Amino acid sequence: MAAMRSRRCAPGTVRVDKQRLKVAIQKSGRLTDHSLDLLVRCGLKYSRGKDQLLCFGENMPLDILLVRDDDIPDLVREDVCDLGIVGRNVLEEKRLALRAQGLAAPFIELQSLDYGRCRMVIAVPEDTSYQTAADLNGLRIATTYPQILSQWLITQRISAQVVILSGAVEIAPRLGRAEAICDLVATGNTLSANRLRELETVLHSEAVLIQTPAPLLADKLAWLNRIRLRIDGVQQVKESKYIMLHAPRSALADIRRLLPGSESPTIIPLEGHPERVAVHAVCRENVFWETLESLKAAGASAVLVLPVEKMLA
Ligand code: PRT
Numbered sequence: 001m002a003a004m005r006s007r008r009c010a011p012g013t014v015r016v017d018k019q020r021l022k023v024a025i026q027k028s029g030r031l032t033d034h035s036l037d038l039l040v041r042c043g044l045k046y047s048r049g050k051d052q053l054l055c056f057g058e059n060m061p062l063d064i065l066l067v068r069d070d071d072i073p074d075l076v077r078e079d080v081c082d083l084g085i086v087g088r089n090v091l092e093e094k095r096l097a098l099r100a101q102g103l104a105a106p107f108i109e110l111q112s113l114d115y116g117r118c119r120m121v122i123a124v125p126e127d128t129s130y131q132t133a134a135d136l137n138g139l140r141i142a143t144t145y146p147q148i149l150s151q152w153l154i155t156q157r158i159s160a161q162v163v164i165l166s167g168a169v170e171i172a173p174r175l176g177r178a179e180a181i182c183d184l185v186a187t188g189n190t191l192s193a194n195r196l197r198e199l200e201t202v203l204h205s206e207a208v209l210i211q212t213p214a215p216l217l218a219d220k221l222a223w224l225n226r227i228r229l230r231i232d233g234v235q236q237v238k239e240s241k242y243i244m245l246h247a248p249r250s251a252l253a254d255i256r257r258l259l260p261g262s263e264s265p266t267i268i269p270l271e272g273h274p275e276r277v278a279v280h281a282v283c284r285e286n287v288f289w290e291t292l293e294s295l296k297a298a299g300a301s302a303v304l305v306l307p308v309e310k311m312l313a
Pocket residue numbers: 026027028029030031067068069070086087088089090116117118183184185186187188189190191205206207
């Protein structure tokens with residue numbers, strides 16, 4: 001990824017053009033490489049401006065603005081950018097804050113993307129006896145997501161004090177600032193390292209593609225629709241494999257059952273072998289060695305498993 005980016009980084013000014021789609025993504029963080037990679041897989045070739053804030057799409061009317069993730073919802077809501085990619089946690093926190101100010105539906109959520117997955121959880125020190133959500137009553141809970149936490153406490157009918165921090169939430173209990181925390185978890189390693197254990201899940205999050213509420217020019221909309229189809233294609237091929245094999249006609253029913261996540265395989269007669277056929281299928285799940293062994297046991301031979309580069313439904 002890094003090599004590909006630097007190869008495309010060209011010096012010179014970056015044109016900003018109202019006719020072109022502008023998408024805001026995180027400048028430097030957990031979503032950056034995935035977001036750039038997704039756009040490249042959708043066919044985008046880009047060069048980076050001198051200021052390192054704008055990438056100019058060379059082969060599509062689409063430019064990328066690189067910003068802090070917290071700024072993305074407002075940039076899209078205020079129509080500075082047509083599109084944005086941001087974690088659901090950031091989006092939801094912003095949505096609730098705006099709702100509190102009487103502003104509704106500030107951005108259009110187009111689709112979830114299959115990266116940036118994490119959960120927002122309530123965690124407590126390992127050596128405490130808190131077991132259920134009700135045990136949080138009367139406690140102080142530290143978080144950088146006060147809106148999401150407050151909303152969750154209301155729905156759970158829990159009366160707890162929300163302590164707003166700007167970072168390092170996991171050390172709040174040790175510092176005596178709170179009895180519990182509400183923070184993002186991916187692997188769970190940070191919680192363990194800080195001797196904390198999960199009590200409740202508040203939100204499931206992943207990267208989300210959002211659109212401005214302002215109407216898009218027809219050409220921009222057409223490009224957006226093309227890009228969305230390509231995103232679907234990119235997401236579908238991630239796990240997909242193309243399988244080719246030979247099999248006796250009599251074993252076809254068993255073989256079809258064994259092909260993971262495949263719909264209608266193509267069956268091709270084999271010249272000079274009336275009892276045998278070639279089977280070609282797209283499997284939408286990973287194909288493990290165990291599956292190949294089962295296929296062989298069912299009578300398959302010459303089994304080939306190939307990666308799928310692109311797919312358009
Ligand atoms: O500078 P900028 O404001 O743009 O970045 P940031 O520091 O606010 O965000 P960043 O890059 O840390 O995360 C961007 C987005 O990635 C988040 O908003 C989430 O949507 C998503 N994401 C996915 C995560 C995690 N996984 C994650 N594990 N964001 C943060 N974490 C942190 C978490 O806060 C905790 O400190 O990682 C730690 C826990 O990780 P584990 O693996 O030990 O459980």
